[in-house]
Amino acid sequence: MTGTDGKPARSRPSTGDAGRKQRLSAVTRRPLDASDRDLHPYAALDRGVMASLARMTGGISPHAMIDAWGDWAMHLARAPGRQLELMERARDNWLKLAQFGASGLSGKPGKKPFAPGTYDTRWSHPGWDRPPFALWQQGFLATQDWWQAATADLRGLRKQNNERTGFMMRQLLDTVSPSNFPMGNPEILEATWKNAGRNLFDGALHYADDARRVLTQEHRPVPEDFALGTALAATPGTVVYRNDLMELIQYAPSTEQVHAEPVLIVPAWIMKYYILDLSPHNSFIRWLVDQGYTVFCISWLNPGADQADLSLEDYRLKGIMQALDVIGGILPGARVHANGYCLGGTLLAIAAATMARDHDDRLASVTLMAAQVDFAEAGELLLFLDESQVAFLEDMMWSQGYLDRPQMSGAFAAIRSEDLIWSRAVRRYFLGEPDLPTDIGVWVNDTTRMPARMHSEYLRGIFLENRITAGRFAVEGRVIALKDIEVPMFVVATETDHIAPWRSVWKTALFTDCDLTFVLTKGGHNTGILSEPGHPRRHYRIGHRTAGAHYQGPDRWLAAHEPQKGSWWLEWADWLKTHSGDTGAPPEVKSRGLGDAPGSYVLQP
Structure with a gap:
């Protein structure tokens, strides 16, 4: 059993902190770490000026x-x-x-x-x-x-x-655009006439409130009707482990029999995990529990300046590997179906390749949802990613210790500015319409931060230099290869994803040789993944590649696979079932004094 003090139950070789730091992932030529904070005064002056400029430009060089x-x-x-x-x-x-x-x-x-x-x-x-x-x-x-x-x-x-x-x-x-100006937009003029100008007054109040929150960097609280633990993130469970980087939640079974092999969900730390546990009707985690699986999910810490030196390797070791150790203590000998979403999927691919290299066979399968392993075609987020841009962001993070919420959410919104920025501004400030809360809207606004060192390593080694698929990404001093992964993989991409374009996600098939099922589903980065059974007007394409088969390009694959109506979740459930063992009585969910789901880290502002 795993204790709450961070010590894994399974005995694993220990290299010590000093040795581990020497063998951290060779992700970058010059990672941002504590040594960057002790600079010559002239260098510190340069970085301080650049950091100030970065705040003025929203992080754009x-x-x-x-x-x-x-x-x-x-x-x-x-x-x-x-x-x-x-x-x-x-x-x-x-x-x-x-x-x-x-x-x-x-x-x-x-x-x-x-x-x-x-x-x-x-x-x-x-x-x-x-x-x-x-x-x-x-x-x-x-x-x-x-x-x-x-x-x-x-x-x-x-x-x-x-x-x-x-x-x-x-x-x-x-x-x-003429749609942005009251005298040029017929919808604004019509609303102003009907409401005798009340819409403009309400819009002014909305603008004042938004401006105050931007200036004070005040985090907008979750509305009471969408409270975490009751309305959202409400799947029953218990926090079974906590360290300084993550909490591990074990969900209570809802069926009399469960599959012997559990599921571990690895969300991205650029967002809070409950995107996969929203309202009961569209909760991916609740649905998976109802399919008869023992489900574990990582809930990441929302880092501040004190966590500036957390590295990508820390996320692998203290996150995925520690979670596997804990699960091994709860379910001894059981292999794990690991599922990574977005950035969590990229980290899971790194961990799976490392485990394959080191002959660690604790994984039964790997599922990647809207996650990339190759970043040569990573969409518009790559437009401004060069040495100048990365250095610019590093200087900003150097001064504050992390990449802040508005700096990340602004970058994502800019990709669809006509809808996510300007249309919203017209509705809120000129039509006087409030932002009606929805479960996914509440989650979008519940943003997180990124620790400086980890984000620097990620931008340089994975985005800028594309080291994972270039054969130059090292873990503990040795290069990893995705082709070493032998367990079955299930890869999900979404048709209109602007963060992880589906043709970029498809490249997982190019750099692996294992048995692989690929799904292309309707929707965007989040809405395509949240495609619960019964959701109207949903479709998906699905194809299977046997281990060692020849590579097929994305356009040829697309032409060969017709859309099927319905939810891809059901296909994944069938796939999991074929790769899972027998069913039996569910394991007991024991309280370890760490609290119930959703835990404490997800509540951090």
């Missing part, structure tokens, strides 16, 4: 922006053919716009020549089909169309700078 636009301008200047093409496009767009405007004046408006993007909900109000709003909308979309062409692929231009300019231009145009 000005050098990255200047470099991108300079590179784009020089290549466009020496491309007269592209310049002529853009002149023709400007002419064509202007003619389309003039023709549409003329048809509106004649009383017979024609078909709109420009359409908004799939996720652009700013134009859903019927007022945008009436003049003059329709013309203003089309003028904005025509400008957007031209800039999209202007920042498209240009021969000789670095692909990263090409994508950066397009991204930045979209952000800039979104700030001047």
Whole structure:
């Protein structure tokens, strides 16, 4: 049995703190650690200035922006053919716009020549089909169309700078969209007329409240109707272990018989674990318990400045490996089905490859949900990730000890700014609508922090240098290889994921040789994973690759697998059952004086 003092029940070789620090993951050339805090005064001055600048720019390096636009301008200047093409496009767009405007004046408006993007909900109000709003909308979309062409692929231009300019231009145009201004938005004008301006008064109050919270960095509390432990994260369970990095929760069985092999869930520490234990009807953990499994879940500490020196290796050792030790004490000899979500899945892949290398056979299977092992095509989060950007973030973390909540949530929101920033701002500040709480909305706002050293190692070694699949990621002084993993894998990707694009997640199939089942499900990074049975309009694709089979590209796989209606959870349950042993009486969930689920770490602001 595992005690509460952090000592594992299973006897494992100990290298001592000094030895372990010498063999920490060779993730970076220059990780951010305690030694960075004891700098020469001149170096400290430089880092302090950069840290202050980083706070002003939201963590975005000005050098990255200047470099991108300079590179784009020089290549466009020496491309007269592209310049002529853009002149023709400007002419064509202007003619389309003039023709549409003329048809509106004649009383017979024609078909709109420009359409908004799939996720652009700013134009859903019927007022945008009436003049003059329709013309203003089309003028904005025509400008957007031209800039999209202007920042498209240009021969000789670095692909990263090409994508950066397009991204930045979209952000800039979104700030001047007519939908953002009361006199240019028919929905705001209509609401103001109907409510005699009350919507603007309420919106001003919302803005004042939001501004106060931003300035004071006050964490918005969880609404009482969504209290953790009663409405959300309410699956019955007990904290069976706690150390300075994580709590391990064992959930109470809900069936008379359970499978002999338990499930360990490894969530990302960039978010709180209860995304997988939301309301009872869509709780992934509750559903899994109801399928007859003994379920354990890690709940990570929300780190502060005192935890600045936590490393990626600490998360592996004190998180996944310690959890396996504890489970081994509760269920001696039982192999574990490990499930990693997002960043937790990346860490689980590292741990599984290390265990395979070291002939540690405690894993029965590995499931990765919206998790990447290769970051060459990791989406728009990679746009500004270069040496300058990483150093910029490191300086900011050096001064405060962690990457703070707004600095992370802002980066995710910017990817879908038209919906997550501007549409919300219009609803809240001009229409006066409150943010109606939902279970997933409450979770999104319950943000966490990232310790400085770990995040530096992660950005450099995994994102920037892509060491895991390059064969240069070392654990305890020795390189690991994903091809060493022999246990079956179940990999889930989501169709519209902007954080872990599905073709990037697919690359797990390229760098492994084990038996692998791949699922592509409808939805985004979170909504696609939360696809409970009975959820309307859900579908998924599923395919199986036998161990050692030849690699198949993602587009060919997509063409060969038709969508199936329903929830992928049921497919995973069937897959788990085929890889699980016999059923028997559930193990006793013993109280160790650490409290009931959801524990204390998830309540940390």
